[in-house]
Amino acid sequence: xxxxxxxxxxxxxALLALLVSMxxxxxxxxxxxxLKGAWEACALASVLAVSMQTSFxxxxxxxxxxxxxxxxxxxxxFPGKTALxxxxxxxxxxxxMVAGLALLLLVSPNSPVGCxxxxxxxxxxxxxxxxxxxxxxxxVPFYIRAVRSAITAIPxxxxxxxxxxxxxxxxxxxxxxxxxSREGVISGxxxxxxxxxxxxxxxxxxxGCVPGVTETLPVAIYTRATAGDLASxxxxxxxxxxxxxxxxxxxxxxxxxxxxxxxx
Amino acid sequence: MISLENICKRFDDRMVLKGVSLSLxxxxxxxxxxxxxxxxxxxxxxxxxxxxxxxxxVLIGGCDMTSAPPENRPVTMVFQRxxxxxxxxxxxxxxxxxxxxxxxxxxxxxxxxxxLALINLPDYAHAKPDVLSGGQCQRVAVARALAADAEIxxxxxxxxxxxxxxxxxxxxxxxxxxxxxxxxALYVTHDMDEARALxxxxxxxxxGRITRSSAPHSLHDAAASVSGPLSALSPPPLF
Numbered sequence: 001x002x003x004x005x006x007x008x009x010x011x012x013x014a015l016l017a018l019l020v021s022m023x024x025x026x027x028x029x030x031x032x033x034x035l036k037g038a039w040e041a042c043a044l045a046s047v048l049a050v051s052m053q054t055s056f057x058x059x060x061x062x063x064x065x066x067x068x069x070x071x072x073x074x075x076x077x078f079p080g081k082t083a084l085x086x087x088x089x090x091x092x093x094x095x096x097m098v099a100g101l102a103l104l105l106l107v108s109p110n111s112p113v114g115c116x117x118x119x120x121x122x123x124x125x126x127x128x129x130x131x132x133x134x135x136x137x138x139x140v141p142f143y144i145r146a147v148r149s150a151i152t153a154i155p156x157x158x159x160x161x162x163x164x165x166x167x168x169x170x171x172x173x174x175x176x177x178x179x180x181s182r183e184g185v186i187s188g189x190x191x192x193x194x195x196x197x198x199x200x201x202x203x204x205x206x207x208g209c210v211p212g213v214t215e216t217l218p219v220a221i222y223t224r225a226t227a228g229d230l231a232s233x234x235x236x237x238x239x240x241x242x243x244x245x246x247x248x249x250x251x252x253x254x255x256x257x258x259x260x261x262x263x264x
Numbered sequence: 265m266i267s268l269e270n271i272c273k274r275f276d277d278r279m280v281l282k283g284v285s286l287s288l289x290x291x292x293x294x295x296x297x298x299x300x301x302x303x304x305x306x307x308x309x310x311x312x313x314x315x316x317x318x319x320x321x322v323l324i325g326g327c328d329m330t331s332a333p334p335e336n337r338p339v340t341m342v343f344q345r346x347x348x349x350x351x352x353x354x355x356x357x358x359x360x361x362x363x364x365x366x367x368x369x370x371x372x373x374x375x376x377x378x379x380l381a382l383i384n385l386p387d388y389a390h391a392k393p394d395v396l397s398g399g400q401c402q403r404v405a406v407a408r409a410l411a412a413d414a415e416i417x418x419x420x421x422x423x424x425x426x427x428x429x430x431x432x433x434x435x436x437x438x439x440x441x442x443x444x445x446x447x448x449a450l451y452v453t454h455d456m457d458e459a460r461a462l463x464x465x466x467x468x469x470x471x472g473r474i475t476r477s478s479a480p481h482s483l484h485d486a487a488a489s490v491s492g493p494l495s496a497l498s499p500p501p502l503f
Binding site (some may be wrong): 135144155157158160161163164166167168171175176179180 | 311313314333336337339340342343345347348349350351352360361364365408409412414463
């Protein structure tokens with residue numbers, strides 16, 4: 001029975017690995033010449049630049065907003081906390097197109113928020129700011145989850161000791177809690193950034209696809225593929241997959257040393 | 265003078281502390297002796313402000329501090345598992361409270377060096393806690409508590425996880441430190457030898473109440489006369 005169970009586990013693992021490898025093979029099996037041709041013909045450099053800029057800004061914004069939110073959720077109890085947690089997690093479960101439509105309705109010129117933004121001369125629809133907003137909306141829960149878990153993992157005696165050493169909460173946060181949550185902050189930032197980089201539905205709804213302005217890599221893959229230009233779509237997919245792959249390796253290498261130090 | 269007046273603490277339908285009253289004189293090293301589950305650590309947490317009592321008052325220097333947050337009380341604590349900040353060096357751990365109070369850098373450096381000498385760890389200033397032994401960690405925790413310049417230091421079974429010879433050495437060091445710079449202390453333990461070695465006064469707690477307060481030398485008499493809580497002080501049989 002045990003042997004059969006282990007065999008079943010092994011077969012399922014092998015099948016999954018095979019599926020992922022076969023699917024990714026087609027993305028990575030692009031000849032350098034074809035990649036170069038598609039890169040130049042379709043101005044993929046500018047698409048890549050838009051994607052990198054906006055996803056980095058979205059991840060940075062998630063870090064600035066998400067860190068205090070994660071701290072409050074990890075360390076404080078208050079009425080309605082569960083409801084708030086569910087609300088903040090909702091963008092993860094929400095279909096991206098629904099998230100995009102919700103944002104579009106929120107910032108459209110006819111809405112109260114859109115009116116305020118128009119008065120302040122801020123335009124979000126069909127702009128890079130709109131991409132950042134859409135990516136932030138979809139990716140910030142990933143950051144909050146990672147940092148919240150890291151803060152929750154700190155033994156309660158640590159902040160208690162800090163309070164009994166006359167440190168106020170802000171001092172303790174910056175000198176103890178945040179440094180001890182470093183791993184969660186970094187992995188949360190990277191997860192959030194890669195999620196933002198791959199965001200398609202919400203981005204397309206809010207920012208559309210203005211070549212050179214709001215065209216991100218996932219949007220480029222979709223538009224090129226639906227237009228029948230599979231070479232360009234493949235080149236854009238290769239870029240996106242390569243970035244994700246390298247990020248994953250970098251994260252694993254960075255935290256391998258850390259976990260080895262911890263286990264020593 | 266520190267007074268706990270009629271402290272009660274209830275968790276759901278279970279009353280853990282049932283009207284504890286206790287007074288600690290300034291500079292006195294008091295022991296809170298009792299078996300596991302008697303409410304010793306909970307009482308320390310209430311005194312430190314980490315827990316709120318269900319009823320009763322905490323008076324420190326005549327002021328009602330029952331609702332004051334931990335950082336506003338003249339109280340610090342040495343935890344059972346030392347609770348040193350793992351991201352900071354030994355020097356930074358000891359300097360933590362002084363830096364939080366924005367004391368001048370020169371004052372901080374001189375005080376930390378003084379305390380490092382006091383705990384016999386002057387060569388470990390730049391070491392992180394993860395390279396220290398259990399005994400060294402507790403010495404740093406004691407130095408860190410002394411650096412806080414608190415009126416009262418609470419000790420929550422700080423040496424309970426250490427082996428006997430190391431514990432005896434640390435108890436003697438702690439006694440010397442207290443002699444050199446008398447601070448008011450409340451030391452929680454379930455070990456009668458520790459209570460005898462350290463205490464100026466021993467308060468025995470059992471079943472959520474202070475059952476007896478006496479000088480440490482009369483502990484044997486107490487053991488003979490109060491069979492309930494003290495019988496529970498010896499470790500339970502394994503089988």
